Amino acid sequence: xxxxGIRKFAQDFEQVSLEKRNFLYMLKRIAKxxxxxxxxxxxxxxxxxxxxxxxKVLLRCNLLRRYCGEVIVWLRK
Numbered sequence: 001x002x003x004x005g006i007r008k009f010a011q012d013f014e015q016v017s018l019e020k021r022n023f024l025y026m027l028k029r030i031a032k033x034x035x036x037x038x039x040x041x042x043x044x045x046x047x048x049x050x051x052x053x054x055x056k057v058l059l060r061c062n063l064l065r066r067y068c069g070e071v072i073v074w075l076r077k
Contacts, residue, residue, distance in 0.1 A: 003066075006073055015076035024055045026069035 003018065010016040025048070034045075058064050 003071075006071075010073070010075050013075040013077055015074070017074040019072040019074065020059060020065045020068040021071065022055060022069035023058050023064055023067055024051050027051060 006018065007016060059068060
């Protein structure tokens, strides 16, 4: 779905906000998931925390924001 498509869908809402995320973090798709014991709580892995931090910096550049992997859509009626 494109940004224009989201905005068209949300045209009847009073407020529309898009929070773009995960430019570099899309690399998670090529990484193998570690074995996990479901009885233990999730722990963030250092490497992915670093990637997520770098993502925040890169997504400040408007040209890169269009290539983000995920977006949170906030709609207010």
